[in-house]
Amino acid sequence: MACLLPFLTGFMDSYSPLAFLRKKKNSQGGLRSTEWFSCRTIAFSSAPFVVTLFVLTCVEPEVLFTISTVGNATDYMAKFVVKPKKELKSPFLVKRHLFLKRRPDPTILDELYRLTTDMNHPETSIWASSNGPFPIRLSHAAIKKSVEQGKVMDRTCLNMAVRNMAREDAENFMNTKCLGWRHYVDSNWMQSTKVTNNLRTAYSREATLYDPSGSHLVLIPVIDAGQWTLYAFNMCEKKLSILDSRRDASEGGDEDPARRHEETRRAVCAALDKTMDLDFSLLSWDCELPKVPRQQNSCDSGFFVFNFMRLWDGHRLIRWFSTETMELRKNFLAYILSSSNEHHPEMPANVSELIKRLPG
Numbered sequence: 001m002a003c004l005l006p007f008l009t010g011f012m013d014s015y016s017p018l019a020f021l022r023k024k025k026n027s028q029g030g031l032r033s034t035e036w037f038s039c040r041t042i043a044f045s046s047a048p049f050v051v052t053l054f055v056l057t058c059v060e061p062e063v064l065f066t067i068s069t070v071g072n073a074t075d076y077m078a079k080f081v082v083k084p085k086k087e088l089k090s091p092f093l094v095k096r097h098l099f100l101k102r103r104p105d106p107t108i109l110d111e112l113y114r115l116t117t118d119m120n121h122p123e124t125s126i127w128a129s130s131n132g133p134f135p136i137r138l139s140h141a142a143i144k145k146s147v148e149q150g151k152v153m154d155r156t157c158l159n160m161a162v163r164n165m166a167r168e169d170a171e172n173f174m175n176t177k178c179l180g181w182r183h184y185v186d187s188n189w190m191q192s193t194k195v196t197n198n199l200r201t202a203y204s205r206e207a208t209l210y211d212p213s214g215s216h217l218v219l220i221p222v223i224d225a226g227q228w229t230l231y232a233f234n235m236c237e238k239k240l241s242i243l244d245s246r247r248d249a250s251e252g253g254d255e256d257p258a259r260r261h262e263e264t265r266r267a268v269c270a271a272l273d274k275t276m277d278l279d280f281s282l283l284s285w286d287c288e289l290p291k292v293p294r295q296q297n298s299c300d301s302g303f304f305v306f307n308f309m310r311l312w313d314g315h316r317l318i319r320w321f322s323t324e325t326m327e328l329r330k331n332f333l334a335y336i337l338s339s340s341n342e343h344h345p346e347m348p349a350n351v352s353e354l355i356k357r358l359p360g
Contacts, residue, residue: 082276084235085214091169091178092313104358109330112354116140116333117148125346128336130163133205140346143336146302147329153228153302157336158221159186161306164339166206180210182217184309189220190271203275213276217314220272221305224264228301230308231268233282234315240265240287243312245295245304257289290316293323303328306335334358 121140128138138160146154166184173179189202204212212218218233230243242265248257269282295304300323307328311317322328337351338358 082213082235082278084216085180087177088181088214088216089177090181090216090313091173092318094176094178095172104331104334108354108357109334112337112351113147113326113330113333115348115351115354117144119144119348121346126344127347127351128160128340129342129344130160130167130340131342133208136160136163138336143333147333149325149329150297150299152226152299153306155187155223157332158228158302158306159188160336161332161339162186162221162309163206164335165309166208168339170208174209180207180212180215182219183207183210183212183215185218185220187221187223190222190268196274196277199271199275217312218272219309219312220268221302221309222264222268223302227298228305229261229264230305230312231265232308232312232314233272233285237314238285240269240282240285241312241314242287242289243292243305243308244289245292245301245308247294248289251294258287261289292317293320296323296325300325300328303332306332 119140123139123141125140126137127140127143130136136156136159138157142154142156145151146157162184163186169179169182169184173181184206185203186206189199191202216234216236218235220231220233222229222231227246229245232241232243233239234241242257242261244257244261246257246260248255265287266283269285272278272282273280292308293304295301304323307321308317311319311321322331334355338355
């Protein structure tokens with residue numbers, strides 16, 4: 001085993017996107033556990049140009065990960081055993097206070113929004129970032145384009161928010177029965193449908209310290225025809241809730257929501273079937289379109305989905321939120337900028353000072 005350590009270290013360094021293998025080196029250059037993972041069992045077999053590892057995660061593993069490298073080709077598989085863990089508890093019941101935080105000072109939100117939208121910086125000016133499990137970089141220009149009035153939420157901006165939500169859960173619920181109750185999937189997940197292993201990697205990558213096959217609630221933001229919706233799978237009750245902020249036909253909308261989601265629902269369920277290697281179709285589950293706050297225009301759907309992901313408890317929103325377009329954008333901007341734990345020297349000092357005054 002010792003003779004393989006240098007190879008394993010180099011291999012993991014070259015394959016950082018694995019959500020469950022967030023590694024760091026010790027002073028001798030070997031691997032050590034971090035807050036992100038711990039290896040309980042490593043078995044290996046070797047043959048010319050082939051090494052296979054079986055790695056079990058530290059938190060009651062039920063997902064077997066296989067990493068294989070043949071020559072320069074690397075592959076990754078995760079076999080899912082969909083079995084919601086009964087011992088998991090909803091954080092909305094156990095730690096409800098975390099979702100009812102003090103609201104930011106409106107004057108700070110106003111000034112932060114004004115400075116952000118008035119400035120012009122090059123694409124290389126990074127204002128928010130996250131390094132793992134895969135790098136996300138948000139420039140000032142990308143953030144500004146998303147939050148300006150009349151603009152649609154950028155995919156990368158929403159994925160950054162999803163990353164931050166997953167990280168917050170890992171920090172808030174560490175060593176509790178709430179960790180892993182809900183699982184966040186970023187909006188790029190379905191782009192990997194042609195390769196099953198890539199699909200499973202993308203599905204799992206925002207999971208930290210827990211096994212996503214045991215989660216009770218799976219939250220997937222979906223964009224279709226320029227409009228965002230949230231697909232929320234209740235894995236215990238075998239039910240799909242589609243949270244759509246657009247008006248339905250009874251409210252003056254132009255289309256029945258069930259018909260509007262017919263094709264997209266089929267595609268999402270098929271991708272999830274493939275991801276989990278199910279012997280049944282999620283399309284057979286009950287599907288509901290619950291009453292949720294409605295957007296006032298055709299541009300705000302992404303900001304609604306951001307709030308839906310934070311507040312949906314599997315049955316209802318724990319509270320409603322302001323649907324005024326500028327309030328939505330100001331609050332999202334404050335969240336994105338204040339959640340980044342990286343240092344960004346390109347950010348102006350007056351913006352940094354405002355961010356420090358936001359509630360933690």
